[in-house]
Amino acid sequence: MIIVGAGVGGLTAAALLVKAGCRVLVLDRNPHPGGTAYVYKRKGFTFPMGPLGFGTPSVVIKNLQSLDGEDLKLSPIQYRIKAFDLDIPISHPFPKMIEELIKLFPTEDETIKNFFRNMEEIVSAMNDPDMDPNHSILGKAMSESAMEYLSGLVKDWRLRRVLGSIGTQEPYSSLPLLSAMWNLISNQGIWYPVGGMRSLCDRMVQAVSGHRANRDKFGEIKLGTEVEEVRIERGRVLGVILRNGAKIDSAAVISNADYKNTFLKLIDSKFVSDEWYRAVMRARQTSSNLQLCLGVDANGVDLSSFKEADRIIYRRNQADLSGQIDWSAEEIHPEALVCQELEVSLLSKNDRKLGPEGTEIIVIRTEAEHFHFSRFRPTWRKRIPEYQAYKMRLGRALIQEVENLIPGLGRAILVMDIATPLTFEEQGGRSGGAVAGWSWNYEDGSDYRPRELVRTPIQGFYMAGYQAFSALFMGGIPTAMESGRRAARAVLQGDGPVENIMIPVTE
Ligand SMILES: Cc1cc2nc3c(=O)[nH]c(=O)nc-3n(C[C@H](O)[C@H](O)[C@H](O)COP(=O)(O)OP(=O)(O)OC[C@H]3O[C@@H](n4cnc5c(N)ncnc54)[C@H](O)[C@@H]3O)c2cc1C
Known part of the structure; x- marks a missing residue:
């Protein structure tokens, strides 16, 4: 059994299949497991790539418990909106x-x-x-x-x-x-796992290739291994071809790469109907983020805004609300960026172990369009020279704006890391750096009940991940986990192919 991608959905499917006694090989092009849910180190600080918590905890608890029988401890995250001269608790x-x-x-x-x-x-x-x-x-x-x-x-x-x-x-x-x-x-409520996002991924990795799972070498995760093609013949999956040309046979393959990566890059369009291919091409996704992760000196900042909150949805009081940012411009004005809605998280309040003593971790996020940033990328993982300075200008403007919430922030920064939509695409592995799956806009054909999108038109080939449901009604992590569980079940039952594409598509 092959699983393309070691994100939350891929790892969940892999762990359940290993538990059911299948031999499973997980391949991920990144040097780390977890996909978008991974965390990374910068000068003694542990910064998040994506999720800072999750909803629908029952799904996460149930799925993890079925893997190793252990409980998951969670702490609640308190949200407030501070904008337009209002201060509203929403949790x-x-x-x-x-x-x-x-x-x-x-x-x-x-x-x-x-x-x-x-x-x-x-x-x-x-x-x-x-x-x-x-x-x-x-x-x-x-x-x-x-x-x-x-x-x-x-x-x-x-x-x-x-x-x-x-x-x-x-x-x-x-x-x-x-x-x-x-x-x-x-x-x-939205919840933070005690031990951090890292502990969540570690438990799944352990269930796939850890000691217990591997007494008979059932599960293996190969990192730094990119799948270039999914092999198909007469409507049936045969295995994959790696970037280095190696062929691996398998009668079942689960793709944890999202729909666009899978059907526009890994599979030849001749193996799906025109309708299927066009739908995947045209389907809109949610936009991406510009994200600042800051390690700060706790003595240099006034955190009184966070007395009753862990996350603040902030907007400047006098922000010009009429105009949208013109993302097709060569560069956007930092002043326009900071007038958008910002999400400011005091992550260290949820998890003291993420930074050295006497420090705090603050994460600032705002919406950003992938196509605007893609012109700074001549080839995959490369950037033109102007990119760094531009990114810094935007980052500095955001910090200056957030001084309204956290006085002293600018001078208290010890470590700063800026992620753009290109980072979420390349490091997280998702097309367009999309944050929350299929578009949430009413016009883009959203559903009244999330539909499962795990089966494909190809026999033995299944999808797992946050786009394997038509809507994220449960939130990102639980949706990815649940899709992984359904994909594992489909493999074990030998579920057949589907004809019609069900992803939400703008008419
Ligand atoms: C900025 C940001 C913030 C978020 N915040 C939250 C949050 O607070 N709460 C929440 O619940 N969710 C959040 N999400 C969404 C959450 O990250 C996802 O729903 C979840 O982690 C997605 O898991 P997934 O299974 O879809 O896999 P992904 O994380 O998309 O991982 C897919 C994996 O497939 C690999 N891959 C792709 N193509 C190939 C290939 N050809 N060969 C080999 N490997 C390949 C990639 O390297 C990657 O590791 C956020 C996302 C982002 C980007």
């Missing part, structure tokens, strides 16, 4: 959210109650497998976007943004997705 169940928001928007009390009642009803309908979408609140929820729904309901534009994006943006998604996200962040 509270719906009744408390209603109370907090009515304090801030007393004249919209009925609207706020109605909104959360609707969110609750939509979530229950989505969780009921027998619910007919045509004859329930789901039908109505699918017929209008979150923007249309909220425009008719809310008077204050700030409240519209908070309710419609769980942040500071205008509503952009469908109502089912918005309900699922409110349910995730407020009712279920």
Whole structure:
């Protein structure tokens, strides 16, 4: 059995197949396992590549426990929105959210109650497998976007943004997705694994190739090994060809590379229908991030904004909200970048072991478009000389802006690392550096219930990873894990191919 990619989805599938007694070979082009969920060292600090926590903890706990029987300890992450002169805690169940928001928007009390009642009803309908979408609140929820729904309901534009994006943006998604996200962040909570993301990946690696799994050499992970082609003949998978030309046979292959990497790069288009190929080409993904990881001197910063929060969704009070950034420009103005919504995380509050004593770790993130940064890359992993200085200008501007939240930040920095969409693509391994899978925009055909996208038109070939569901209603890590579990099950059952592509595609 071959698995292309040692991300969360690939490792979950591999570990379950090893447990079922299959011989499994996991191949990853990166020198480390974990895909986007890996962490790395910089001068004594441990910085995250991607995830800083996850929702739907039951899925993660259940999957990990089925691998090695051990529990996973979690600590809750507290989110707040600080923007537009408001300070709103959002990691509270719906009744408390209603109370907090009515304090801030007393004249919209009925609207706020109605909104959360609707969110609750939509979530229950989505969780009921027998619910007919045509004859329930789901039908109505699918017929209008979150923007249309909220425009008719809310008077204050700030409240519209908070309710419609769980942040500071205008509503952009469908109502089912918005309900699922409110349910995730407020009712279920977002959690940090004690021991860090590293411990999560280590447990899966151990289950694949550790001592217990490997008494009979069942599982092996080969890092620094790029798959160049998936071999197929007469609609059936035969194995893979590596970058160095080596051929490896296998009657079943699971790809943990995402859909675009898999069907546009690893598989010859003649092996799938035109409809399938076109759909993968056209499908939109979520945008990427610009990310700053900072190791700072704890004595030099004022962290009082984080007294009751671990993560702050921040936007400058006087930010110009009318204009979008022109990402097609040669360079974007740093001032425009810092007027976007920023997510500022005090990661060291969740995990003291990530940095030396007397230090803190702060992660700043904001949306960024991959195509803008790709012009700085002449070839894979190479950059033109101007790139470094440009990246630094953007980074410095973000730090200066975040001084509004964390006075003293600029002068207290000991170590700084900046990641762009190119980093998430090359180090994390995902096309376009996309953060959250398929597009969340209402217009891009989002679903009312996530559909499993594990099977493919090729016999013996399956998908695992965050794009192997049509929507991330559970959040990134649990979706990737659950897809890995389903892919392993499909292999063991010998599930046959599918004809129609089900990924969300813009019409
Ligand atoms: C900036 C950022 C922040 C995020 N924050 C969160 C968060 O807070 N919470 C959350 O739940 N999720 C978050 N996510 C999403 C989360 O990272 C993913 O959902 C999850 O880690 C994805 O796992 P995956 O199984 O899809 O594999 P990926 O992480 O995409 O890994 C795929 C692997 O396949 C390998 N690969 C690809 N092609 C080949 C090839 N040809 N040959 C060999 N190997 C190959 C890659 O090297 C990579 O290791 C974030 C993502 C990003 C980018």
